[in-house]
Amino acid sequence: MMGRGLVEPVDDLRATNPASHPELLDRLATDFKEHGHDVKHLLRLICNSRVYQLRSAANPQVDIDGMFYTHRQFRRLQAAVFLDAINDVTETTTSFEGLPVGTRALSVPDPTVQSYFLDAFGRSVRSTPCECATDQSPDLAQSLHLINSPHISAKISAGNGRIARLIKADGSDADIIQELYLATFGRPATDSELKTAERFVKNDKSRQENFEDLLWTLMNSTEFVFNH
Amino acid sequence: MFELHAQQPSRRCDGLHRRSFLKVGSLPFFGLSLATLLESRAQAAGTTTDNLSCILLWCDGGLSTIDTFDMKPDAPREYRGDFKPISTSVPGLTVCEHLPRVAQQMHRIGQLRTIAHTGGQHAEACHFMLTGYPQVPDVNAEPVGSVIHPCYGSVVSEQLSWRNNLPPFVQLSAGNIKYHHAGFLGSGYDPLRIKSDPNAADFEIEDVSIPSSVGADRTQRRRSMLAELDRFHRLADQTAGAIAERNEFYNQAYDLITSPAAKQAFRIEQEPADLRDRYGRFREGQAALLSRRLVEAGVRFITVEFNGYDTHDKNFIELETPLLPKLDQAYSALLEDLAERGLLETTLVICMGEFGRTPKVNGLAGRDHYPAVNSICFSGGGMKMDGFVHGQTDDKCSQVVGSAASHHDLAATIYSALGVASNKLSHNIDGRPILTTDNGHPVREMFV
Structure with a gap:
């Protein structure tokens, strides 16, 4: 959804490839669990977040690959x-x-x-x-x-x-x-x-x-x- | 890990579909690649003496050198195999009996037999042999390391850029070739992949010709409309990443569409029928002929794939027909044609696969992967020919005698022949400094 995974690449989950925002990942995981693994709820949560709604124009010099989610990635x-x-x-x-x-x-x-x-x-x-x-x-x-x-x-x-x-x-x-x-x-x-x-x-x-x-x-x- | 997929162009033993591998972390690379792309285009404007080209005949799967260019007729039968050597245009030098026409061109070939590497699987071997760097792919042939290196053609693209409105790097192959792309340099330096069959009566390059229903005027008008109406387009200068990269591709696409040189180059039907026959009326033959036309038009690096050399079983049956006859016809015709046109001096022709094959014939009358030996054929481009052979393998073709050269040296040799710097420093998106080759030294003995 964001154009970049918290773990990147998204299917490469291992100890030596840590999430860029481990706290956020944990929080989302906990929330997902608490809501009975409701995917719709998770999607709604992400879509309603400020970060998801960021505009795409940003100063790319700071965050070219979008790793810090400072702007919306074009995809x-x-x-x-x-x-x-x-x-x-x-x-x-x-x-x-x-x-x-x-x-x-x-x-x-x-x-x-x-x-x-x-x-x-x-x-x-x-x-x-x-x-x-x-x-x-x-x-x-x-x-x-x-x-x-x-x-x-x-x-x-x-x-x-x-x-x-x-x-x-x-x-x-x-x-x-x-x-x-x-x-x-x-x-x-x-x-x-x-x-x-x-x-x-x-x-x-x-x-x-x-x-x-x-x-x-x-x-x-x-x-x-x-x-x- | 299971495989669901049945129909695929690859005939390799690992059964992996050879799709493009530039996906792991590809997005982050865009920003870097555009900057360097623009830079190299700007630099190229000032370049003068660059009339060199390269044609790589890639024997995908791993050409059995012990059965072709480095035969061991005195070895025991289970090593020497079924084929007999024949004499060639170079006294004392022999090749396989199923390469009779190449035999007559051996004075236009020099061989390098010191290159050994350790990549026993196709994917890693391709990375060794096509980029000069090691790579350790996982079971799906996906790279495990964080850096995927660019192949020779992509490095040439990056350092030397476009010529005559033609893309610098073209791949003629029905499928994809592993690690035959730009890696961390970004997809801007990927080859233009031509998958359609040049032997087909209706051969044309996808989407290069303007459809007659639209015409040149409207194409031009649409382009100016787009420039005016695309509001994000104008952001491109400030937006690194996908948008900027896409705009660059749009410009390249228009260069190609509107270039008469490009159209002319792809018109293989203009070649005389007897020359087309000489190259062979099959995909690889006509692809070899097309590669010569592309060299004439200004393309810098062309890879022609010969598929199916992964001969784990029925090695001798498959080599005898269809593999070697096709290679024989296309390769010999190419060398002869280039020489007749005076193009061989400026065109480096390389014929190789990702590794040699096991010295001892296996129980299925096949030979398996064997990266410890290889015999790489070079022609033109300032390399020694006349049957010159550098390096030697032992009496069973099982190892290099004396000191072996590395894959880095192979890369440096190719770059050196093409006038490309092999010590250029680039950075991947993480800022890791990466040299074009890792301390590779050109094999000086190969040069005139």
Whole structure:
């Protein structure tokens, strides 16, 4: 949840790899026990904490790797979550071989199911009983895929996708922009964002293409790609 | 620990899936790597004399040197095995009968036989042989030590940076190669991993070409829209870590997408059919050909993986077909082609696996892991060729005669040939000072 475990890496619990905040770990463990090992309670407790709610902008010179929890760590969405989010935003689906249409990436049980996206963004190969086997480090292939992949591009411009539906409904520019912001970022556009976006979509190109480009932009934004 | 996973590209005995290992503590490394990344890019702008490249033919699983380059025909049968030596282009020097075309290129190869290490399992052996440093992985091949070292290609990337808008380090392999990544330097120096098969009719690099439905103009427009609308983007200067790193990758991605040199380099179909035939119409053959094109275009370090050398059983059957014929064809074609184009002087070609194999044939007609001997083939890049052999193994290929050199020396030799400093000081995120090699000394005898 925090982007970094009290014990890091999270599955490496041993005497020679102590927790960064042993008192906190003990306190959480005791509390967890006292509440009958209620995971929901634990999650609620963490989410309500001041530390969890810290903002992400901080002075990284002091605490680059977030070991002291002085600021919120940016974390890229996990591969499966990310793919599902892309599908939600574009109103499309990804079909996985041998699985029913509409299966969400998060529900794909078998790591051998072919998916370039999941491979590129790192998924657990489930060769060990540890979810930690998902690699979250960014790399060039991921950037290339988000920017330039024909698959993502096809999702954005899909005939039954969100953009196509919005264009068909023929709403105002501002309405469409607001819906795209809500879908990708879960918040309305600010005034200045709205103005900038309106400027982008007002030109002699096709309306469909303009909004495709806007949606691409939002989907490639840090705000969409990262938990923050 | 149990394994649930069945289908995997690796054919190694340990059955481990060769995924990328940069995950333990990867997040903390970002901050460091970006700073050094930017720094090295800035430095590279001033560099002038760097026309050197390297192609590593990696025989994954461990090439049996006693059956190929270091044969012992006079040893008892259970040692010398089934194969016979044949004469080569260098009088007095022999190689395995199943490497007839390589035999004709032996004047373009020099061998180093003094490198011994102690890594008896694949993962640690890969770390020894690909980074120069020891590593003790756990049963899942995950590193136990807190420092994962960068492999040669990543060090080259870090010290020498991009050239002609092409990534410095490319890996041509269906799967991942253990410890073949940037380790503590950060994923910015990982290889560009090309997993698609260059032998396939529809071969192309994932996502490098702009989709025709979008086109170059819109790609450019999207980029400028992103620059203006991404509010976190502007924080990047103050935000170390994932965001800054991602922005760097975005810039690299655009460099690659918009570079004509990159597109041209990957167009293997432009090679004449007879040359493609010469390299061999299979993945490794075409990958070797592609590596030559990448060298011409400006890539600094290319690894071509030859998979399946972990011959614990049926060693002789598998080597006879398909392993050695593929290596024979691709390796010999590469050396010949590089030489004909005058590229061999500036291109270091290395052929090796992570260890040799046991001198005595086992009950399954196989050979097991044996890190005490290896025979590493070097060509070009200022190394001695003409069948030169440095070092010697005993009459059963069971140990190095005389003093053995270490894995650190191997690393220093490779860095020295590529004009890379082997004593550069870096720090991992904990501030631990780490040298490119730990007191490695280039094996001077190997150089002209």
